[in-house]
Amino acid sequence: MIEAQNISKSFNGKEIIRDISIKFDQGKTNLIIGASGTGKSVLLKNIVGLIQPDQGQILFDGRDFTHADKNLKTEIRREIGMLFQGGALFDSMTVEENVMFPLNVLTTLSKEEKLDRVNHCLDRVQLTNVNEKMPSEISGGMKKRVGIARAIVNHSKYLFCDEPNSGLDPQTSITIDNLIKEITEELNITTVVVTHDMNSVMEIGDKISFLYQGEKLWEGNNESIFDCEVKELRDFIFANNLMRNVKRQRG
Numbered sequence: 114m115i116e117a118q119n120i121s122k123s124f125n126g127k128e129i130i131r132d133i134s135i136k137f138d139q140g141k142t143n144l145i146i147g148a149s150g151t152g153k154s155v156l157l158k159n160i161v162g163l164i165q166p167d168q169g170q171i172l173f174d175g176r177d178f179t180h181a182d183k184n185l186k187t188e189i190r191r192e193i194g195m196l197f198q199g200g201a202l203f204d205s206m207t208v209e210e211n212v213m214f215p216l217n218v219l220t221t222l223s224k225e226e227k228l229d230r231v232n233h234c235l236d237r238v239q240l241t242n243v244n245e246k247m248p249s250e251i252s253g254g255m256k257k258r259v260g261i262a263r264a265i266v267n268h269s270k271y272l273f274c275d276e277p278n279s280g281l282d283p284q285t286s287i288t289i290d291n292l293i294k295e296i297t298e299e300l301n302i303t304t305v306v307v308t309h310d311m312n313s314v315m316e317i318g319d320k321i322s323f324l325y326q327g328e329k330l331w332e333g334n335n336e337s338i339f340d341c342e343v344k345e346l347r348d349f350i351f352a353n354n355l356m357r358n359v360k361r362q363r364g
């Protein structure tokens with residue numbers, strides 16, 4: 114479990130996120146949702162340690178990451194896998210080299226062991242016979258799969274995904290969402306997904322936190338979200354016709 118406790122962060126005197134507390138459960142896909150510019154990415158960066166919060170702390174299974182010494186920080190960082198927007202693969206490396214990268218940097222495994230793990234992870238994301246391909250030779254959906262394989266290759270306990278569906282068509286988005294959810298349950302890891310995609314909310318929203326102008330206004334799941342009373346959240350989810358129709362059909 115990851116716990117964000119009373120996190121606040123300002124830039125140049127402007128408070129971007131305010132007193133946010135969220136528990137992200139193990140074995141679940143935990144979503145952070147909200148409109149553009151509301152502070153989702155800033156919160157994510159605080160959680161993974163790319164930004165130091167002004168107030169509050171982040172606990173990874175009870176270990177205080179925010180105030181940890183160098184050794185503990187390094188230990189926790191090794192347990193974190195990240196799927197960045199757009200996949201963020203290294204263009205000059207093959208698929209195999211991309212997935213192997215964290216193992217080269219973080220482990221002393223033999224070449225054979227590394228290759229074994231890489232192939233196992235590529236298999237798991239249903240990518241076979243692409244080891245030697247370059248990122249420019251594969252589709253957007255395949256790039257995300259490679260990104261997922263790379264994020265879990267070092268036996269990560271925590272998986273962070275920043276807008277995993279950006280740039281994908283709706284069908285591929287659902288496949289990637291489901292893959293993230295399956296892997297989360299299979300490996301019993303704690304997954305945090307930042308998104309503003311309502312399809313993701315409905316498909317994989319085990320636990321959902323809604324941010325609005327830097328504050329957490331609501332939390333629940335993909336069932337309770339349709340009955341929420343928070344005006345700002347209702348405006349967010351029913352902003353398009355499709356969602357209004359879904360609501361009507363549910364009665």
Ligand SMILES: Nc1ncnc2c1ncn2[C@@H]1O[C@H](COP(=O)(O)OP(=O)(O)OP(=O)(O)O)[C@@H](O)[C@H]1O
Pocket residue numbers: 124125129147148149150151152153154155156309
């Ligand atoms: N390093 C920074 N310095 C100053 N302001 C920043 C910095 N990072 C983010 N901000 C500001 O914080 C606000 C929230 O940004 P953030 O990227 O977290 O939004 P978001 O909810 O992730 O939006 P989107 O869905 O569009 O990615 C924005 O107004 C942004 O300009």
